[in-house]
């Protein structure tokens with residue numbers, strides 16, 4: 319098997335991976351970035367509305383208010399040291415992007431354009447803030463392309479269209495790189511590294527209707543799980559309020575930030591009842607539940623009363639064309655209507671993975687060692703949507719994910735740079751280190767007749783949608799867990815279709831399904847275990863938040879489907895903490 323050696327291996331070329339890579343390459347570390355799709359096709363490219371930073375370009379603002387909103391938005395499950403770090407670092411992260419060449423939209427003053435997003439306030443819960451820095455509604459596209467160009471300039475080494483299969487570690491649990499497959503020829507390669515950073519994005523493909531790219535299959539999370547690292551807070555999956563009904567494509571929160579609002583079948587602005595102050599710009603979990611409730615109670619729109627409407631036509635065609643051009647194109651393509659004239663049918667759709675691989679604020683993967691204490695895993699880091707640092711807690715605020723990937727991509731790289739100074743040589747790789755990955759590859763050489771991968775994947779995503787959606791309860795979650803376990807069993811005997819024209823991509827689909835099944839199990843099991851409602855996790859049978867029992871992070875391990883818990887880091891770095899309060903908007 320081919321073997322290559324680097325100081326750092328980064329698995330994932332989205333915003334998180336590329337921000338880390340740039341920092342490392344600029345510090346003259348030898349960096350390899352592996353991506354299963356060409357880097358600029360990574361999912362970050364789809365981010366629309368913008369990135370949060372308290373620049374105060376439109377209205378007064380500061381990072382303390384941003385921090386308060388993020389803690390409150392997280393339903394007090396976010397770790398306050400990491401949240402403080404992120405909110406303080408936000409303005410610098412955005413100015414850095416400006417210098418990397420991101421073409422932000424501009425205000426008349428020439429400053430970076432900012433728009434209102436959900437859950438943002440001034441003065442600790444007061445009037446709406448305007449904090450989201452945007453490049454029209456194509457902010458992710460602008461960021462990803464700029465970061466890629468900067469990395470090419472900094473001579474980062476890319477393995478484009480390589481699929482990482484398994485992490486490699488030695489007997490002491492030190493992580494030493496990964497085994498990947500070259501998608502073009504199916505050949506495995508061992509990439510040896512002194513440090514490995516997982517930046518593989520989220521797992522939106524768990525659900526049938528979602529806003530995510532097809533490649534978002536939780537590969538990094540599943541690799542970590544299989545390597546014995548528990549996943550944190552997987553029960554918290556964000557459903558975005560405004561996916562195009564029945565299709566799932568995202569209509570950015572920026573559309574409501576520009577003044578759009580929601581209407582039910584009676585023509586009522588129903589958010590006034592659920593969130594009297596913030597209305598349509600309440601936090602995402604609140605708006606999603608409100609829409610689902612309107613539909614459940616028969617006040618939906620359409621022949622089946624199964625969606626609501628997002629109204630933008632009152633904004634005027636100029637604003638829609640200038641500030642939301644991508645949304646307008648998408649709606650015209652998929653619905654054949656112009657949102658400048660006709661309201662858009664919307665319904666909540668699976669969007670963002672709040673949980674993931676547990677890390678500290680330096681991006682180091684951490685595992686519990688004894689009651690309440692945890693230890694870094696040697697050689698392993700995680701950043702971006704695959705990680706749980708945790709700045710989003712039980713519910714992420716819009717605009718905070720692009721910020722998360724930039725701030726913690728950079729922070730992890732800075733930590734790695736320090737580590738590399740002390741570690742001049744590669745540790746020896748055990749002879750059998752690649753065996754698990756090679757066995758997995760061999761398993762999916764098997765072609766023939768049997769249950770097809772595509773059919774099993776469709777059943778998995780339907781089971782998750784039916785059993786682990788916006789509203790949950792014990793019986794339904796239990797059925798969901800059984801369904802996922804049964805599918806996991808059946809996957810053992812599945813085959814790759816004989817007639818597959820593109821064999822290597824079919825093998826990847828099989829391995830992605832293995833990853834999806836493991837992350838589905840983590841999600842549904844963690845949801846079953848948490849008997850309270852908090853943020854995006856809404857239990858009909860336990861409708862209240864219960865800080866006494868449940869103000870803690872969950873940890874799911876594959877072995878015996880074990881659940882464990884650890885405390886929330888309530889203490890910020892320099893300011894007073896925000897103690898839990900009733901959360902209203």
Ligand SMILES: Cc1cc2nc3c(=O)[nH]c(=O)nc-3n(C[C@H](O)[C@H](O)[C@H](O)COP(=O)(O)OP(=O)(O)OC[C@H]3O[C@@H](n4cnc5c(N)ncnc54)[C@H](O)[C@@H]3O)c2cc1C
Nearest residue numbers: 330331332334354361362366367368482519702703719720
């Ligand atoms: C439609 C949409 C709009 C959004 N808009 C916003 C917004 O306006 N503001 C905001 O803050 N957030 C937004 N988000 C969320 C945000 O875009 C993502 O959370 C963020 O971009 C994730 O970045 P990442 O670097 O963690 O992962 P990604 O960008 O998803 O990149 C993952 C990378 O990992 C690679 N990879 C995965 N598995 C493997 C493997 N096995 N082998 C090799 N490579 C692998 C992929 O090829 C890819 O390069 C939006 C999300 C969606 C879905």
